[in-house]
Amino acid sequence: MTNTSAKLLYPLLCAACLGALTATASAEGPPVESGLFRPPELVEIHPMPSGPRLDVRYATANNFLGKPVYQEARVFLQKPAAEALIRAHARLQPLGLGLLIFDGYRPWSVTKIFWDSVSGDKRLFVANPAEGSRHNRGCTVDLSLYYLANGKEVVMPSEFDEMNEKAYPDYKGGSVKSRSMRDLLIQAMEAERFKVHPREWWHFDCEGWQEYAIMNVPFSELTTK
Numbered sequence: 001m002t003n004t005s006a007k008l009l010y011p012l013l014c015a016a017c018l019g020a021l022t023a024t025a026s027a028e029g030p031p032v033e034s035g036l037f038r039p040p041e042l043v044e045i046h047p048m049p050s051g052p053r054l055d056v057r058y059a060t061a062n063n064f065l066g067k068p069v070y071q072e073a074r075v076f077l078q079k080p081a082a083e084a085l086i087r088a089h090a091r092l093q094p095l096g097l098g099l100l101i102f103d104g105y106r107p108w109s110v111t112k113i114f115w116d117s118v119s120g121d122k123r124l125f126v127a128n129p130a131e132g133s134r135h136n137r138g139c140t141v142d143l144s145l146y147y148l149a150n151g152k153e154v155v156m157p158s159e160f161d162e163m164n165e166k167a168y169p170d171y172k173g174g175s176v177k178s179r180s181m182r183d184l185l186i187q188a189m190e191a192e193r194f195k196v197h198p199r200e201w202w203h204f205d206c207e208g209w210q211e212y213a214i215m216n217v218p219f220s221e222l223t224t225k
Contacts (some may be wrong), residue, residue, distance in 0.1 A: 081206035106135035139209035
């Protein structure tokens with residue numbers, strides 16, 4: 001969403017409040033998990049001509065907090081999810097469309113900040129840090145579509161991170177074209193082993209996400225292939 005939209009939809013977080021939440025998240029840690037997990041194999045998604053584009057909203061003020069929470073505008077996914085993402089993009093190219101990526105792997109501390117920043121029914125749209133987010137496992141991606149011809153973002157029934165029923169993948173409102181584009185995105189992603197979130201048309205979990213553990217490693221410390 002645009003910064004103007006964010007101001008209309010949500011109370012923006014003050015810098016001091018964000019600092020306090022960041023300190024709290026840093027002092028705590030992710031939940032302890034038991035069981036066997038696959039070793040992480042995070043791959044960085046790089047923008048390329050006619051390829052997936054990046055619009056990492058949480059590295060800017062253009063998000064529901066109104067403040068950047070990432071220090072770097074980068075996107076990472078576990079290797080199987082990254083490969084499936086590229087295949088989904090290839091499916092869309094003959095239609096003159098490409099994937100516009102908002103977020104991928106998210107450190108657990110950011111999930112904690114999101115949870116502590118909202119309340120009431122808005123918590124339906126953020127993960128409980130006590131359980132961790134699927135983003136923390138590196139197999140989830142937030143994205144939309146863009147037009148290859150001019151680079152413009154495709155209009156969807158809701159803005160990214162709009163926390164209301166317009167975000168539901170089965171929402172019947174909005175224009176016919178916006179719904180058809182949303183459905184086209186879902187079809188392309190689900191054809192490549194992703195599943196859309198029931199309350200967020202932009203959120204897709206790759207099959208096998210449960211096989212990876214919750215991570216809390218900042219982007220600056222990641223070594224990728």
